[in-house]
Amino acid sequence: MTIKNSLTNHSNTFKDLKITILSGGTGTPKLIQGFDNIEELDKKNMSIIVNTGEDNWIGNIYLSPDVDTVLYTLSGLINEETWYGVKNDTFECHEQLKKYGFDEVLKIGDKDRALKTHKSNLIKKGAKLSNIIDEERKGLGICAKIYPMSNDKVETKILIVDEESDNKLIDNKSDVGVKKQHLLIKFHDFWINRRGNSKVVDVFYENSNYAEAVEGAIEDIKNSDIIIIGPSNPITSINPILSIPKIRECLKNKVVYAVSPIIGNNPVSGPVGTLMQSKGYEVSSKSVYEIYKDILDVFIIDTSDSNDIIDNIGNIEILKCNTIMKNIDDKKQLAKEILNHYVKNFKE
Ligand SMILES: C[C@H](OP(=O)(O)OP(=O)(O)OC[C@H]1O[C@@H](n2cnc3c(=O)[nH]c(N)nc32)[C@H](O)[C@@H]1O)C(=O)O
Numbered sequence: 001m002t003i004k005n006s007l008t009n010h011s012n013t014f015k016d017l018k019i020t021i022l023s024g025g026t027g028t029p030k031l032i033q034g035f036d037n038i039e040e041l042d043k044k045n046m047s048i049i050v051n052t053g054e055d056n057w058i059g060n061i062y063l064s065p066d067v068d069t070v071l072y073t074l075s076g077l078i079n080e081e082t083w084y085g086v087k088n089d090t091f092e093c094h095e096q097l098k099k100y101g102f103d104e105v106l107k108i109g110d111k112d113r114a115l116k117t118h119k120s121n122l123i124k125k126g127a128k129l130s131n132i133i134d135e136e137r138k139g140l141g142i143c144a145k146i147y148p149m150s151n152d153k154v155e156t157k158i159l160i161v162d163e164e165s166d167n168k169l170i171d172n173k174s175d176v177g178v179k180k181q182h183l184l185i186k187f188h189d190f191w192i193n194r195r196g197n198s199k200v201v202d203v204f205y206e207n208s209n210y211a212e213a214v215e216g217a218i219e220d221i222k223n224s225d226i227i228i229i230g231p232s233n234p235i236t237s238i239n240p241i242l243s244i245p246k247i248r249e250c251l252k253n254k255v256v257y258a259v260s261p262i263i264g265n266n267p268v269s270g271p272v273g274t275l276m277q278s279k280g281y282e283v284s285s286k287s288v289y290e291i292y293k294d295i296l297d298v299f300i301i302d303t304s305d306s307n308d309i310i311d312n313i314g315n316i317e318i319l320k321c322n323t324i325m326k327n328i329d330d331k332k333q334l335a336k337e338i339l340n341h342y343v344k345n346f347k348e
């Protein structure tokens with residue numbers, strides 16, 4: 001349909017805008033920094049709904065990696081090398097536990113452990129994750145509201161080919177008795193222990209059909225002017241959020257923008273390629289559009305991406321911007337272009 005590039009500046013009209021951002025992983029938190037640095041935007045009108053599909057217990061520590069990354073990003077504590085944990089943190093406790101024979105595998109820092117211990121204690125007492133996060137964001141002096149995609153357990157599971165059976169197959173391909181075996185594993189097993197090197201057959205969001213959205217999150221979606229799906233892994237960071245029935249239903253009546261995490265056929269980072277192929281998608285920005293299209297109004301691709309995505313994409317508008325966020329100026333510029341485009345095309 002139509003391609004638009006940079007637009008005139010409408011920043012004075014940002015002050016009343018209400019925005020909700022869907023976030024997971026490391027891509028979207030960069031864009032969240034961009035929005036958080038737009039002075040004219042009232043941060044009390046900014047809500048973030050976060051993926052909890054990778055939440056897990058490590059010993060007695062409750063790990064909610066994508067939530068903690070958003071908390072640290074909005075409080076300026078985030079380690080921007082890894083996009084998890086607290087910058088300049090120490091790892092005394094982590095190292096000492098290893099000496100006692102308990103390897104947490106994930107490197108949890110000493111300052112980071114305080115946030116996770118706070119969550120763990122309250123969860124054990126039966127508190128709701130959404131209430132705990134709200135206390136933590138206030139404790140960190142964050143104005144924006146932050147919600148888990150659900151207070152119910154929804155777990156991202158990866159179906160992989162069991163390498164052992166695969167090798168047996170190769171060795172004894174004539175032996176009809178040897179069958180390809182599959183393993184259903186946690187995302188962390190796939191990404192941390194197996195370094196994302198397994199052959200992925202499929203991805204599931206266990207229990208998502210029965211999971212309730214958080215009331216405040218649904219309220220904020222309904223009251224928002226614009227919903228932004230950030231440039232994160234569509235399969236393991238955004239789709240778990242969209243798999244919560246009430247959330248997806250609500251978004252259908254809203255103005256929704258999405259930023260592609262893939263430029264042409266190249267992801268900027270991570271295992272998004274293998275995971276998209278496992279769901280039958282080619283690795284391309286066009287496939288990202290396919291994944292979101294039933295709720296999408298504007299799809300943002302990188303200026304370096306080709307225009308052939310335009311062919312038959314229905315009535316969705318393509319906006320081309322610089323989507324490679326190397327510094328705070330890039331992040332702020334991308335955030336501003338999204339809001340400028342919204343004001344010009346949906347507000348006036
Ligand atoms: C394992 C990895 O995980 P995670 O850290 O959870 O990251 P995301 O789900 O956010 O996926 C990373 C996703 O983000 C894209 N990305 C990263 N930086 C940028 C950027 O500056 N611009 C842009 N358009 N996309 C960005 C990257 O390509 C990845 O696909 C994971 O799940 O991948």
Ligand SMILES: O=c1nc2n(C[C@H](O)[C@H](O)[C@H](O)CO)c3cc(O)ccc3cc-2c(=O)[nH]1
Pocket residue numbers: 025054063064065066068069084085105106107108109112191192
């Ligand atoms: O790949 C890693 N991811 C680590 N993560 C990130 C996370 O577990 C996953 O990498 C992301 O969820 C990928 O989607 C942490 C997250 C935290 O909140 C705290 C500590 C870690 C530590 C690691 C780590 O050592 N290695």
Ligand SMILES: [Mg+2]
Pocket residue numbers: 024025026054066233236237
């Ligand atoms: Mg992730």
